Amino acid sequence: MSAESPAILLVGRSFAPGSHFLERLCRNGCACAVAHTLDEARAEIRAGSFDLVLSEMALPDGSAFPLIALLEGTGATLFFCVGVHDGCWWLPALARGERTWGQAALRPPDFARALAELLGVDMLRIAAAAPNVIPMPPIEISPPKPERATTEKAQSRKSSA
Numbered sequence: 001m002s003a004e005s006p007a008i009l010l011v012g013r014s015f016a017p018g019s020h021f022l023e024r025l026c027r028n029g030c031a032c033a034v035a036h037t038l039d040e041a042r043a044e045i046r047a048g049s050f051d052l053v054l055s056e057m058a059l060p061d062g063s064a065f066p067l068i069a070l071l072e073g074t075g076a077t078l079f080f081c082v083g084v085h086d087g088c089w090w091l092p093a094l095a096r097g098e099r100t101w102g103q104a105a106l107r108p109p110d111f112a113r114a115l116a117e118l119l120g121v122d123m124l125r126i127a128a129a130a131p132n133v134i135p136m137p138p139i140e141i142s143p144p145k146p147e148r149a150t151t152e153k154a155q156s157r158k159s160s161a
Contacts, residue, residue, distance in 0.1 A: 006119050007031045007049065011041045011064060012056030012081075030119070037061045045070055052118060053078045057091075073097045077118060079111070090114075 008030050015022055015034050025032050033050070035041040038059045044050075045067075053071060055064045057080045064080060071078050071094055078094040082105065089105040092114075106114055 005031045006051045009033050009050045009053045011035045050076050
């Protein structure tokens with residue numbers, strides 16, 4: 001990670017200009033670029049190098065998984081965010097260019113600590129101020145459908161009566 005100004009690429013629709021997280025990073029000395037699609041992310045990565053890439057997993061033009069292969073060996077750290085009922089969890093994919101895929105997901109407080117460590121002690125206030133970095137819409141849960149066996153039993157009772 002560069003000591004002076006970490007270069008960060010934010011990938012996905014949640015990282016719109018004006019988002020609180022993006023503004024915090026920029027105010028605290030990070031050089032940020034935003035890509036909304038996988039193609040835009042590829043172009044940004046080919047144009048420059050990034051210390052940290054934070055990406056939604058599902059992008060408008062496909063899965064963000066190709067970012068792993070594109071960033072492997074570059075020294076970049078990559079996290080994917082996954083929406084859950086109360087915010088997001090972060091899946092580590094690369095740590096300084098090495099694969100970490102398969103490690104446990106980080107909940108917001110753990111991600112905040114990892115982000116502070118990655119960006120340096122001076123960046124601790126960014127992580128502390130943004131425990132739920134990307135606001136995700138709540139997941140809607142449909143009421144359960146009646147079980148088929150229960151429905152069939154009710155129908156057999158009606159026909160036998």
